[in-house]
Amino acid sequence: MDVFEALATRRSIRGFRPDPIPRAILEKILGAASRAPSGSNIQPWRVRVTTGAEKAALSLALRAAHDAGAKVERDYHYYPRIWREPYLARRRACGLGLYKLAGVARGDSAAAHEQRARNFDFFGAPVGLFFSIDRDMEQGSWLDTGMFLQSIMLAARAEGLDTCAQAAFCDHHDVVRAHLGIPDDQALVCGMSIGIADHDVPANALVTDREPLENFVTFGPEA
Template sequence: MDVFEALASRRSIRGFRPDPVPRATLERLLEAAARAPSGSNIQPWHVRVTQGAEQARLTAEVRAAHLAGAMVPREYHYYPRQWREPYQARRRACGFGLYELAGVARGDKAAGQAQRLRNFDFFDAPVGLFFTIDRDMEQGSWLDYGMFLQSIMLAARGLGLDTCPQAAWCDHHDIVRRVLGLRDDQMLVCGMSLGVADPDVAVNRLVTERAPLADFVTFGTEA
């Protein structure tokens, strides 16, 4: 598919088929994504791939910790400390849309918890990716990282695969670090589920809206 089709069809998939993803395919998309730009070409990304028994062990340990309420403080703030508009409304629309498709009624805490736990099942995806960054990198390198992550997601679409980037893993970065043997001098940025989307999973029908250009673009006066 061309890049515009990949951009339009990329979405966060929350239900995957068990179809395995060959290592050659993973290497191809990661090599393509590594062409992402970075300041002075420093390429500040590190990727840890997990599959099979190791992935299952990580799922079991993190699910148990989450159910026990044993989350740890995230090492960076993903969301604003104080929500305001228009961001609060967009966040709520996304959450309400997801929960409606998942059949989670408002106020049903048990069902909401079950849906959140799906993050730690990798939504049944056969591949989990974890991304870390050296702790001494500054904000510019985090901008670079975003471009790298987007490149992975678009390359996946080009190969007929789908993804779900997940900050939820940062609530258990201690377990992720221990199970996967991540270095202490690197910070967990996020996880990502990768595989073939399951069209029968209702939440995969979620298509989030995007603001019109007039809301975020200002054109200068033409000469």
């Protein structure tokens, strides 16, 4: 798979097969992704890998916190505090498309709650990754970490695997910290499920739109 195919086929998968992923493959993916660029090569990212019984126990604790409505303040603001166009329409289109495929009717808060809860089961994936960064790092290092995340997702595609980056874990970063030993001086960036996509899961049919180049690219007069 070349990089263009990896980019074209990378999607947020919300249903995985339970097939285990060999540690050697995970190390290959993470090692390749470590070549991601970072300012002055400081490589600010940290990764915690969880599988098996540890992941199962974490899932139970996360689900309990989710059911109890026990959100904590996130380490950072992911979305804008005030939504406006065109971003609001794009967000709504993504959410409506996902919920339609997942069979969640508009206004069905119980079904929406259950769909969101699937985040905390890693959508059935055998491997969970958690990414953190030292709190004294600045915005540039967060950009670096984002490039590292994308590198993981593309390397996973090269190995025939799929991923879902999940900021939902940040609502319960206290639970994640307690189970995985992530210290308080690190901010939790997000989690990620990784495994083999289960194409029988309806939500995996979601393919989100992308804006045409003319909507976000400006070429100079000599380009």
